[in-house]
Amino acid sequence: MKGYGLFYYIAEAFRGLRSNSLVNILAVGTISMAMLIVGFFLIVFLNLQTAVNALGDRLEMSVYLKDGLTEHEKDFIQHRIRMEPGVKKVGYLSRVEALQLFKKELKGQEALIQGLAENPLPDSYEVTIDRQYADAERLEAMAGKISQYRGVEEVSYGKEGARVLSGFYKVVAYGGMALAILLGVTVVFIISNSVRLALYSRGQEIELLQWIGATRGFIQGPFLIEGMMLAMLGSALAVGVLAGVFYAIPREVFLFLSRPNGLDFLPISVVTCMIIGGGLLGLAGGLVSVSKFLE
């Protein structure tokens, strides 16, 4: 570009922002409100996701072995389990260890098993599942497959827990997505309206630019940047307000969540995405208005 590229558009955008300051302040305020809601739900969503992930990390599957297997047969089963997709860790639990563990859990009520002539518990493998596989259907399929292995007596896992967990995942993921789309459309709408107001107030100038041979890109460039800057400013303001409120609330308030750190604030990557994403939505809003106006 020979002389009037991005810098010219940015300078013109700043001029536009200054000349319509009242409209733009209102736009920034409205965008902030929308982004504040986005940010609030992001905090809830991300913390919920962390909690769900922590639950997923604790999801285990017990593979009980038949009696009388040789060490070689046991190793072979362990090897096959390890090869299953979604298996994170496989630990061996001998029947002796299992009984000790059981006794520990029955502390104070050991009398319950004192009458037993021999150890009724089988050898087993404790399989830790990757949390991305913590899906009820996948787990059921995996359990069904492992139970068919030669030498495996039974497979057990928290079936109900897995079902609840995968349901939770879906609600959080789809709900978050729907909310993001809804609020995204709102931001585009707000920006397109404020850019439209700016366009009407500079209609005479735009008409003249068309008469003297300005291309569509030359005319719309500053307005697109203006929309982008408004949205980025609004998003940054929302993040600032959110952070202020978040850190002003005493930590004790979050203790009911029984998490060591209570709630986490948005990670820097999410904050960056919110501001850049807001900017892109602003660009889209500007594009909608300018296209309509120039037609």
Added chain:
Amino acid sequence: MIQLYRVTKYYEGVPALREVSFTVDKGEFVFVTGPSGAGKSTLLKILFCAEHADEGRIVMQGINTFRLKAATIPYLRRNIGFVFQDYKLLPHKTVSENIALALKVVGTPAGEIEQRVYQVLKKVGMETKRHLTPPKLSGGEQQKVAVARALVNEPQVLLADEPTGNLDPQSAQEVFRLFKDINMKGTTVLVATHDWETVRKMQRRIITMEGGKVIDNGGQSPQKPTLAPLNPQAGAAGTKPAKKEP
């Protein structure tokens, strides 16, 4: 340079132009006159691609504008200067800034702008008022600035629609004198006006219109202008190519 063949334009079914045909040669100075509603402004708007003809053929500088795509129109306009009756100057910008805008639009390097603005203002005798905004100028001065803006990109054609309609006789004379000087330097000038007095004094070709028709095309055969070969995308040989930046 400018060729029209049976150009017709309707507004809501009512013809504003009816089979208008004429040719303007390179370097010519032509007046289009006629009473209000004769179709002069519509004709100029069609030449400037601000309106679309419903029928006929229009060739500007070797380009068939009848079939021109919307995205190409800005590049055609850069080779045509247009002077409006109401000047169309931006009131919050200074005289210099108003003219600089026309240079920025075509991507003139920033370092050249100041000098070119000064030169063109000197040409119209307005260099001393370059820091003023249009509301501080008289009508005649504002029109001189508008002429300067139309000329700053050195167009091959200058179109003017009632350029003296809002001016006192002395200012009108000055503006016409400017047009004459511009034409002497090779620019084709087409002026729509109903200022008969000035038109007669200037002794140039006169195309007379009435009711959307050309009733006298100033000495040329009305229905048979010689049309150059059409090339909708490129300028004809010898014409300056449209500037493509930015």
